[in-house]
Amino acid sequence: MIIFDTMKNKQAVKMGDNYVVHLDNGRYKVGDTELTCGYSGSQIVIPVDDLYEIQKILPATKVGIGYTLKDGTECSIEEFNRGSSELHSYFDDDYEDYNFESLEQEYEVKKRAEKYQGATCIYQDNPVAYEDVTDIEVVGEQCDTGSDFISSAFDVGMLNFSRDSGAFKVESLSVVLNEVVNISKKNDWALDVPSHSGIEYVKLSGNYLFTNNSQYKNMRPKIFKELSKAQSYEKELRENTRKLVLTKCSKDLISGKELGHVYKELCNLKTRVGKLDIKQRDESSKKGVLASMEKLIKGLEIDV
Numbered sequence: 001m002i003i004f005d006t007m008k009n010k011q012a013v014k015m016g017d018n019y020v021v022h023l024d025n026g027r028y029k030v031g032d033t034e035l036t037c038g039y040s041g042s043q044i045v046i047p048v049d050d051l052y053e054i055q056k057i058l059p060a061t062k063v064g065i066g067y068t069l070k071d072g073t074e075c076s077i078e079e080f081n082r083g084s085s086e087l088h089s090y091f092d093d094d095y096e097d098y099n100f101e102s103l104e105q106e107y108e109v110k111k112r113a114e115k116y117q118g119a120t121c122i123y124q125d126n127p128v129a130y131e132d133v134t135d136i137e138v139v140g141e142q143c144d145t146g147s148d149f150i151s152s153a154f155d156v157g158m159l160n161f162s163r164d165s166g167a168f169k170v171e172s173l174s175v176v177l178n179e180v181v182n183i184s185k186k187n188d189w190a191l192d193v194p195s196h197s198g199i200e201y202v203k204l205s206g207n208y209l210f211t212n213n214s215q216y217k218n219m220r221p222k223i224f225k226e227l228s229k230a231q232s233y234e235k236e237l238r239e240n241t242r243k244l245v246l247t248k249c250s251k252d253l254i255s256g257k258e259l260g261h262v263y264k265e266l267c268n269l270k271t272r273v274g275k276l277d278i279k280q281r282d283e284s285s286k287k288g289v290l291a292s293m294e295k296l297i298k299g300l301e302i303d304v
Contacts, residue, residue, distance in 0.1 A: 003157060005157055006158065009024040010135055010137060011137050011138075011159075013140050013141065013142060014142065014143075015141075015142045018047055019045070019046055019138070020043050021043065021046060021054070021136065022041055023044060023133070025038060025040070025041055026056055026057070027057040028044075028055065028056055028057060029054075029056075030044070030046050030053060030054050031050055051136060052134065054133040055131060055133065057129075057130060059128060060126060061125075061126045062123040062126070063124050064122065064123055064124075065122055065124045066121075066122045067080040067116075068120050068122055069115060069118075069119050070119065080116055083112060083116040084113065084116040084117075086112060087109055087110060087113040140159065142155065143227070145230070145231075147231065147234055149170060149171045149175045149178065149234060150169065150170050150171075150234060151168070151169045152227075153168070153169070162223070166223040168224045168229075169221050169230075170221060170222045170230050172221055173219045173221075175237045175241075176199070177199065177202070179241040179242065180204060183242065189204055191203070191204055199217065199219070204249060208248070209244060209245065266293060273290060273293070
């Protein structure tokens with residue numbers, strides 16, 4: 001069973017109260033349940049509490065523990081390997097023949113080698129064994145992203161949207177447009193989204209928001225490895241969009257009441273600045289500030 005593509009051995013994805021774990025070919029035991037993973041491996045679904053209770057079943061084997069020689073005596077594997085290899089150590093590969101120092105040496109070596117010819121291996125049966133699978137890597141969690149504009153690769157059977165890029169994708173442009181729609185509804189402003197030119201000529205309350213703004217015009221989906229970072233990015237996008245709307249539609253955003261408040265505060269501030277005792281050398285700066293404030297006040301002249 002394959003649930004997630006590109007999953008590697010001993011990787012796991014959390015899904016609610018379970019984990020999906022990829023295991024290579026072999027037999028395994030999880031709790032009281034035994035299962036077999038095929039040649040290319042399998043993905044198993046297990047309860048959360050069993051993630052570190054997986055054991056690989058090592059089959060019963062026969063292991064050589066020694067040899068029975070033709071005279072009926074037994075010897076260890078180490079002794080047999082030494083004795084049976086001694087004769088070969090005198091073989092000269094260049095001349096393709098044995099090279100002994102004397103006939104006596106040849107006789108003694110071949111006599112000792114004869115002892116190990118025709119020996120039979122002694123086997124011991126090893127029972128089934130269990131090996132804990134401990135180094136499991138949890139690579140992510142299939143969960144609700146909390147946003148209609150953040151999609152999860154886990155929901156479509158993948159670990160990443162592209163190679164090692166990340167599992168959470170934010171539809172950046174859709175987030176921006178959604179925030180504009182929300183502002184439009186909240187303030188009862190007319191919104192015009194042309195079908196032919198993308199975001200560039202979107203108008204809110206008669207104001208072009210994104211014209212000649214390459215940051216928004218070239219905006220693409222953005223992919224993150226962590227859900228929290230994707231959520232932070234969406235929040236930042238919405239905040240920046242509200243700031244942009246504030247810049248483009250400032251006249252529409254400030255009501256008459258708010259203008260009146262700003263007007264009064266500026267008048268009060270001008271009076272207080274005018275009463276400050278400024279040193280002679282800073283008098284020209286004070287006059288400049290007062291002149292700027294007067295200009296602002298004149299621009300806000302309304303009935304309050």
